[in-house]
Amino acid sequence: MHIMEGFLPLNWCVFWYVLSIPVVAYGAYKISKLMKANRDVLPLLAVSGAFIFVLSSLKMPSVTGSCSHPTGTGIGAILFGPWITSLLSIIVLIYQAIFLAHGGLTTLGANTFSMGIVGPLAGYLVYKACMKWDVNMYIAVFLAAMFADWLTYIVTSIELALAFPAATGGVVVSFKAFLAVFAITQVPLAIVEGVVSALLFKYIVQLRSDVLLKLNVASPGVLKRLKEASA
Amino acid sequence: MKLEYITILVLVIFIAAFAYTSSTGNHEWSGADDQPEEVINDLTGGSYHPWAQSIWTPPSGEIESLLFALQAAFGAIIIGYFLGYYRGLAKARAATPSEEPEGNLNARSSR
Numbered sequence: 001m002h003i004m005e006g007f008l009p010l011n012w013c014v015f016w017y018v019l020s021i022p023v024v025a026y027g028a029y030k031i032s033k034l035m036k037a038n039r040d041v042l043p044l045l046a047v048s049g050a051f052i053f054v055l056s057s058l059k060m061p062s063v064t065g066s067c068s069h070p071t072g073t074g075i076g077a078i079l080f081g082p083w084i085t086s087l088l089s090i091i092v093l094i095y096q097a098i099f100l101a102h103g104g105l106t107t108l109g110a111n112t113f114s115m116g117i118v119g120p121l122a123g124y125l126v127y128k129a130c131m132k133w134d135v136n137m138y139i140a141v142f143l144a145a146m147f148a149d150w151l152t153y154i155v156t157s158i159e160l161a162l163a164f165p166a167a168t169g170g171v172v173v174s175f176k177a178f179l180a181v182f183a184i185t186q187v188p189l190a191i192v193e194g195v196v197s198a199l200l201f202k203y204i205v206q207l208r209s210d211v212l213l214k215l216n217v218a219s220p221g222v223l224k225r226l227k228e229a230s231a
Numbered sequence: 232m233k234l235e236y237i238t239i240l241v242l243v244i245f246i247a248a249f250a251y252t253s254s255t256g257n258h259e260w261s262g263a264d265d266q267p268e269e270v271i272n273d274l275t276g277g278s279y280h281p282w283a284q285s286i287w288t289p290p291s292g293e294i295e296s297l298l299f300a301l302q303a304a305f306g307a308i309i310i311g312y313f314l315g316y317y318r319g320l321a322k323a324r325a326a327t328p329s330e331e332p333e334g335n336l337n338a339r340s341s342r
Contacts, residue, residue, distance in 0.1 A: 004265070004267070004268065005281065005284060005285045006282050006283035007267065007281050043313045043316070046309050047309060047314070049309075050306035050307070051306065052306070053302055054302075054303050054306035057302040059299075062263075065252055065258025065259065065260060066258070066259070066263045067260050097285070098287065099287070099298050103264075106283045160267055160270075164270075164279070166274050167274070177270050178270055181267060182263055186263075191241065191245075192245055195237060195241045198234060198238075199238050202234050206321075207318060207321055
């Protein structure tokens with residue numbers, strides 16, 4: 001999902017920056033508020049950020065014969081919401097843009113929008129919907145992380161298509177062309193990411209279910225059932 | 232342990248899919264992030280030229296993989312540290328149910 005340095009025209013770079021900066025800024029505000037109110041959730045915030053660090057560094061081979069990487073944003077989105085996750089994501093994206101020539105500073109706005117905003121937002125909404133319909137929590141985490149990953153790459157395709165509409169057929173044709181690069185390649189990776197996220201979540205439930213209550217991630221009844229099931 | 236088994240199973244299927252793809256065709260295994268360049272060339276007829284360069288590019292593949300490994304290691308140590316710390320806390324709590332163990336940052340679950 002990293003759009004390479006210089007590979008978006010200037011006006012689109014500015015456009016995505018303008019959309020992303022307010023979200024990240026509000027995320028920063030929410031983190032500072034959280035740090036004052038609830039210091040004992042900070043380790044989980046660190047774990048969420050670290051999970052993005054690990055997963056987004058793993059370039060994995062997919063069934064299409066090319067390599068891509070997961071995003072790791074699902075856990076952060078579920079625990080802390082998309083605002084805060086956008087800030088966690090931009091940290092990783094800046095590291096990769098500066099030290100790895102992966103992504104870029106001109107395309108940082110667009111990459112933050114796909115990986116840090118739309119992906120986590122999708123994951124967050126999927127998780128909340130699953131909780132409402134009483135889906136098993138680990139399946140909910142799996143679905144949320146999977147969609148957060150996959151949607152990120154769909155948005156990247158949209159961003160590229162908007163900037164490079166085909167001469168005949170326009171945005172739709174180029175969207176399909178970019179989807180061909182990303183969409184199928186990402187499916188197996190998204191599934192793996194979903195399963196690994198669910199596993200990490202299981203350990204969080206076992207160890208810090210009190211924090212999950214505090215963050216309003218799960219209701220007491222759901223947690224009680226999960227603990228009884230695993231005991 | 233059920234979720235652990237499912238995770239291992241999914242990983243095995245993933246590796247098997249890689250082995251199968253790898254053995255049935257001639258693939259480059261290049262990064263999907265680099266492929267849009269070609270698509271952009273096709274769509275614009277080669278008229279688009281990137282207008283910015285990365286401010287620094289790792290001088291070799293080795294150095295690039297070093298930095299990627301550092302990124303993963305940094306993340307992994309944080310996850311491992313806190314999960315281990317919480318596990319230790321939970322054990323200490325179970326051993327001394329009546330007392331608040333030292334170093335407990337308001338971690339007592341609502342019992």
